Amino acid sequence: MKIDTEHLSRLLGCPVIDMSALKQTGLDELVDEAVKVAKEKEAKLPKEIFSKEMESAVLEVKKFLPATIPENKMRWYAVIFFESDSKVVENVKLPVSFVSSIADLRKKMEESYEDDMESIVTDERYQYIQKVVEMTVQKGKERLTTSDRIDRIVTNRILGIPIFIAVMWLVYYISVTVIGTWVTDWTNDVFVVAIQDGASGFLGMLGAGDMVTGRIIGGLRAVLGFVP
Secondary structure, three states: OEEOHHHHHHHHOOOOOOOEOOOOEOHHHHHHHHHHHHHHOOOOOOOOOOOHHHHHHHHHHHHHOOOOOOHHHHHHHHHHHHHOOHHHHOOOOOOHHHHHHHHHHHHHHHHHHOOOHHHHHHHHHHHHHHHHHHHHEEOOOOOOOHHHHHHHHHOOOOOHHHHHHHHHHHHHHHHHOOHHHHHHHHHHHHHHHHHHHHHHHHHHHOOOOHHHHHHHHHHHHHHHOOOO
16 A cells, blocks of 8 residues: 555645654654644644535634634634534524524535534545545555465355365364274273273272273273264
8 A cells, every 4th residue: 555645745734744653764754743833833724625515504604603713713613513512612602693593504404415414524524535545545456365365265156065075075084094093093992991990990999889990981981982
């Protein structure tokens, strides 16, 4: 993936710095640029990011806002009033007629878009983001992982079942004939016999009868033989 940071910077109206905390690159440039921007004390953001209809509505709302709001913050307040953010709206006193006019404008937009105002603004922002990404980000071709390549073969609608049958046959062949038979014989003839002899001798010393030393341990032997 390649990002055209110069073009992105022009579109956003603010510096864009390539950096990586992992590789520790671009950190000094980031700090220097942050100090420079902080001294300017004013963010230069895109003036218009919404659709024409939405931008027109924002301009209408700005007309109702008091002149005491700084010009560089006027747009932000207009959008917030449009969304009817109660925390901000309560701190800015407007005549009742202005509040009513903004409410009518909001209702008109909601009817036009068939959605609530907060969702409309959010969607407009994401549409703008998508446009910026399309203009500045170049994605490389998707590379298949080893797992994906294997999946393409073993889950194929034609090859899948024959491969499954072959794998199952191989598993059973190994477990029942070759390795399975050798390990089972060793388990029955060596491992279990050693355990049986030791356990029988120990239990015999404790006075256990044939039921315990013969049948129960013999039954365990038959089960353990299947484990391999």
